[in-house]
Amino acid sequence: MRPVNGVLPLLISARDKGYTKFILPRANAEEAAYIGGTQVFAANNLIEVIDHLSDLAPIAPVAHKTYSPHAAARESVFDMAYVKGQPAAKRAVEIAVAGSHNILLIGPPGTGKTMLARCLPTIMPDMTFEEALEVTKIHSVAGLLHGRGVVSQRPFRTPHHTASTVSICGGGNRFIKPGEISLAHNGVLFLDEMPEYNRSALEALRQPLEDGVITITRVGGAVEYPANFMLCASMNPCPCGNYGSADKPCTCTPAQIHKYRAKISGPLLDRIDIQVEVDSVKYDDLAGDALEESSAEVKKRVEEARYIQRERFAKSDIFTNADMGEREMKKLCPLDKECDDILRMSFAALKLSARARSRIVKVARTIADLAGEEKIKPEHIFEAVSYRKYDKFI
Numbered sequence: 001m002r003p004v005n006g007v008l009p010l011l012i013s014a015r016d017k018g019y020t021k022f023i024l025p026r027a028n029a030e031e032a033a034y035i036g037g038t039q040v041f042a043a044n045n046l047i048e049v050i051d052h053l054s055d056l057a058p059i060a061p062v063a064h065k066t067y068s069p070h071a072a073a074r075e076s077v078f079d080m081a082y083v084k085g086q087p088a089a090k091r092a093v094e095i096a097v098a099g100s101h102n103i104l105l106i107g108p109p110g111t112g113k114t115m116l117a118r119c120l121p122t123i124m125p126d127m128t129f130e131e132a133l134e135v136t137k138i139h140s141v142a143g144l145l146h147g148r149g150v151v152s153q154r155p156f157r158t159p160h161h162t163a164s165t166v167s168i169c170g171g172g173n174r175f176i177k178p179g180e181i182s183l184a185h186n187g188v189l190f191l192d193e194m195p196e197y198n199r200s201a202l203e204a205l206r207q208p209l210e211d212g213v214i215t216i217t218r219v220g221g222a223v224e225y226p227a228n229f230m231l232c233a234s235m236n237p238c239p240c241g242n243y244g245s246a247d248k249p250c251t252c253t254p255a256q257i258h259k260y261r262a263k264i265s266g267p268l269l270d271r272i273d274i275q276v277e278v279d280s281v282k283y284d285d286l287a288g289d290a291l292e293e294s295s296a297e298v299k300k301r302v303e304e305a306r307y308i309q310r311e312r313f314a315k316s317d318i319f320t321n322a323d324m325g326e327r328e329m330k331k332l333c334p335l336d337k338e339c340d341d342i343l344r345m346s347f348a349a350l351k352l353s354a355r356a357r358s359r360i361v362k363v364a365r366t367i368a369d370l371a372g373e374e375k376i377k378p379e380h381i382f383e384a385v386s387y388r389k390y391d392k393f394i
Contacts, residue, residue, distance in 0.1 A: 001043055003027035005143040008136055011035050023049055023059075030149040031140060033065040034133075069126035069152045078118040081294040085281040086112055092276040092387060094298055097123050098305040099366030100320035101359075102209065102231040102271060104194070106390060107278030108248070109241045113234040116278070117190045120232060121156045122295035124188075125303045131186045134226060138185055142178050155187030155229075161196040168201045169208075170216050176223040179216075181208050184229035194233040195263035202268055205231065209271045212323070228323075231272065235264070247280055273322065273359045275390040305369040321366045329358060333365050339381045346385040360384045 007028040012035060014022070021039045024032055029042035041059040043049045051057035083090060089105065093116055096103040105113040127135070135151045145151075159168060159180045166172075170179030181189055191197060208214045212228035237243040238257045243250040252260075269275070309320055312332060318324060324332070335343065347357055364376045364384040373380070 001025035001045055001049075006141040007031060008035070008133075008140040011038065011040075012133075012137075023052070027147060029062045030147055031136065031145055033062050034067060034136075034150050036064065065149060067129040067132060067150060067152070069132070078115065079122055079295045080119050080298055081291040083112055083115055083119060083292060084286050084288070086116065086278060089113075089116055089276050089278045090292075090298075092274050093120065094123065094302065095363065095366055095370065095387075096230070096232070096274050098302045098370055099273075099309070099362065100230050100322040101273035101363055101366065102322075103233070103274040103276065104269075104272045104390070105232070105234040105276060105278050106237055107234075108245050108280060109236060111278045111280050113278050114192055117188075117192070117232045117234060118156075119295060120188050120190075120230075121154055123298045123302055124154050125299070125306050127152065127154055127186060135186050138178050138182050138225065142183060144183070155184050156190065157184040157187070157229075158190045158192065161191075161193055163197070163201065165198060165201040165204055169204045169214060170223075170225060171218060173218075174220070176216050176218055176220070178225045179214075181205065181214060181227045181229060182225040185226045187229060189229045189231050191231070191233040194235045195260055199263065202263075203265065206268055206271060230322075233272070236260075244277075245280060269390070270353055270355050271359075273363050274387040276387060301370060304372075305366065308369045321362045321369070324362055324365075326358065329361055333361050333376060335361070335376060335381075338378050339364075339376055342378055342381045342385070346381075346388075350385075350388060352388065356388060360388060363387060 001024075003025045007024060008031050011022060011032055015035065015038050020037065021041075022032070023041045023043055026042040026044050029040065032038070032040040032042075040062040041052060042062055043052065043059060048057070048059060052059045080090060089112075092103060095101065097120060105116060107113055132150050132152055135155060136145070139145050139151055157180045163180065166179065168180050170177055170182055194202070208227035208229075209231060212226065213224055214227040215222055215224045238250055238252045239260045240251045242248040243252060243257060306320070313319060313328075316328070318328060343357065343360065346352065346360070352360075360381070361376070361384070364380040367380040367383055368374075368376050371380070
């Protein structure tokens with residue numbers, strides 16, 4: 001009996017329809033061990049199945065396991081403690097993770113954009129069992145479990161810039177498989193050097209970023225996969241990478257800079273809540289022995305902010321500030337006159353869209369949560385607006 005893909009969602013669906021006993025290939029036993037309310041028997045071949053059904057040699061049921069996000073935790077080679085300098089970028093990353101906001105890191109080559117992105121999983125809160133089950137279902141369908149029982153760590157997917165639209169979104173001829181954006185569900189999709197990606201692949205991100213799901217339609221049918229991920233992207237300010245640098249001169253023409261930046265469309269950039277510049281670091285800062293604040297310390301603040309959000313959205317199907325709709329914002333993010341005046345002036349000065357205004361309010365709500373404030377204050381609005389400066393350059 002050979003292992004098959006998609007056992008986990010199949011068993012859960014069958015259990016919900018009243019079935020409780022199952023015989024599976026032994027290689028699929030590990031993922032079935034986490035499904036409560038079932039009795040699973042793992043067999044190596046059909047002879048064992050016949051002997052079991054005939055009571056000649058009954059197979060012992062697979063022992064149930066309890067989910068623990070710490071059980072499979074592994075030490076990461078990336079830690080915020082080793083990111084030298086960059087206080088503004090690290091602050092932006094913390095806010096992004098606390099509210100599950102999309103973030104774009106802009107800066108010259110070698111300033112630490114990729115390292116900051118690699119540190120994201122180390123400051124993200126542990127997955128609940130429900131979240132882990134959703135992620136495991138997707139990885140099971142994609143055939144990526146490889147004998148693991150349950151995915152206990154948040155996904156961090158980094159497709160290469162040569163990835164096709166199908167590999168990003170999902171698809172296939174005979175069987176519609178999930179793509180990178182679904183494999184990043186409840187985790188992070190990192191696009192390094194974002195302008196180098198295929199334009200159609202980037203534009204395909206727009207609907208999942210808005211809805212949290214993606215519908216893939218092929219001749220054989222249509223499949224809807226979850227795609228509620230946090231987008232983290234990085235890019236240089238220009239083709240040579242030195243535009244705005246105090247250390248190296250830019251060799252690009254204005255036309256080249258415009259063409260490079262125009263690879264990221266306005267509608268896609270509009271869906272990125274936080275856009276932050278990552279500056280060059282001085283040698284003395286890099287050579288120093290002192291460590292920066294560790295990922296563990298940042299994670300504590302992130303978890304406190306996420307706890308506030310769980311309490312706020314306890315009676316809804318929303319989990320983070322980034323998931324709020326207009327109705328929730330009206331109720332949970334009231335702005336006083338001073339905050340509204342600041343937002344009004346920013347809206348006019350930066351020529352922001354209605355979507356950008358909503359995302360500024362959501363980011364401000366997250367900043368207030370990190371500060372332990374019940375209401376959004378002017379300083380929270382000011383900081384949230386400061387993360388939208390790049391909009392006017394595209």
